[in-house]
Amino acid sequence: MISPQQIAYVLAVYETGSISRAAEHCFVTQPTLSMQLKKAEELLGHTIFHRDAYSMELTDFGKSLIPLLQQIQGDFGAIDRISQIYSGTYKERLRIGVIPTVAAYLLLDNFREWQTLLPNTQVFVEELKTEELIEALDQRKVDLAILAGPLNQNNYRVTPLFMEEILAYAPSISGEVLLVDQLKDLQPWLLNKGNCLRTQMMQFCAIDEDLPSSWNYQGGNMDLLMRMVDQQGGYTLIPEYYHPFASQTTEFKSIRDNQGSFPGRSIIAVSAFRHANWDSMEKIVRSVQHKYGKPVSKELELLSWK
Structure with a gap:
């Protein structure tokens, strides 16, 4: 051996x-x-x-x-x-990786509760794009990954956390609900490549990868994209649970396709099957499930991050 x-x-x-x-x-x-x-x-x-x-x-x-x-x-x-x-010398360390479009609200919503749940644990949180996060898991640089599913890998423990609707920020369109066809002639403001929300937005809104150069701006965060929409017009997509942390606005709208479906995503937690810190990770997993758990509409269409 x-x-x-x-x-x-x-x-x-x-x-x-x-x-x-x-x-x-x-x-x-x-x-x-x-x-x-x-x-x-x-x-x-x-x-x-x-x-x-x-x-x-x-x-x-x-x-x-x-x-x-x-x-x-x-x-x-x-x-x-x-x-x-x-x-009597042990101090637990827990490394958590989160994709940016979830970290934007997850940390503000939950970090204080995590500190209460794990008073004797050093918790390190890092934002990573999906592919980077999976690589960090493979290399054991993070203990727990929180990202948008699905993830079809049998060598990891995958735990569903919650599902959320993806909303449109489109101030130029009136009403609380819009049809995806109404977005076709508007300029889309996209997150840069590697962000899963960009891929999901392009899928549901049928956006061509080869956009005209005048539409080819790529932003680094959702708040910046919303500001660009305010200044230049057009639209961008925002996760449901980011809504309360956005600027004071009522311009978020549900999107429907011709079949009445609306876009959403599944957020999952991923870790090794056997991990010395699983008890602590499970506390975080359960707290997030409790925070965002709600009944899911059958019209919700889950979008892939790939």
């Missing part, structure tokens, strides 16, 4: 993609790490990585091995945690 240190080296190479960066991460020399990696492969009887001048790619055996090594390392962490708890 390979040693805990060899497991750490294998995972470091997987996470960093190179021997040199893995060695730097583990505070050892490259020859030391290379030697231990080779010994691990000899003990296992299979090659873990394809080696070339530019990267370290997993072999088929390596792809099957990595999830097991991550579980084992997680168990080592749990053992260390128990030891520190009984020694």
Whole structure:
């Protein structure tokens, strides 16, 4: 059986993609790490990585091995945690990644409650776009990811949190409900690429990726896009639960397509199946479910982030 240190080296190479960066991460020399990696492969009887001048790619055996090594390392962490708890030296750390269009309201709504629920836990929250967040999960840089679903990956625990309607901010259109066809001749103000709300907006509103150059502005946050709508006209889309935190306005409208459906998204929590901090993560998950849980209309059309 390979040693805990060899497991750490294998995972470091997987996470960093190179021997040199893995060695730097583990505070050892490259020859030391290379030697231990080779010994691990000899003990296992299979090659873990394809080696070339530019990267370290997993072999088929390596792809099957990595999830097991991550579980084992997680168990080592749990053992260390128990030891520190009984020694009175333990301070839990929880790293949470959230996509920007959810973080915009989730933190203001919930952070104080999280501090009450987890008084002895250091909680670190980082905004990441969806693809970046999934990569951070794979590399174990975050413990809990909160993003828009669906996520079809069997190697993670996926917990539904809530569903929310996607509203239109379109001051030039009167009424509380508008048809998606009414948006076709208006300028769409989009979040930049990588934001799932941009993809969902383009899907439901049938926006062409190759917009005319005069319409090709891409904003970095929802408040800025709303200001651009106020100044230049057009519309943008806003998540339902961001509404209370937006500027004092009544210009948010429900959107309907020709079948009477309205756009929405499913927000999910994603984590490893076996995690030493799951008890704390579950408290956060339950608090969010309780905060935003409500009956869902059958007319809600869930949009994919891809």
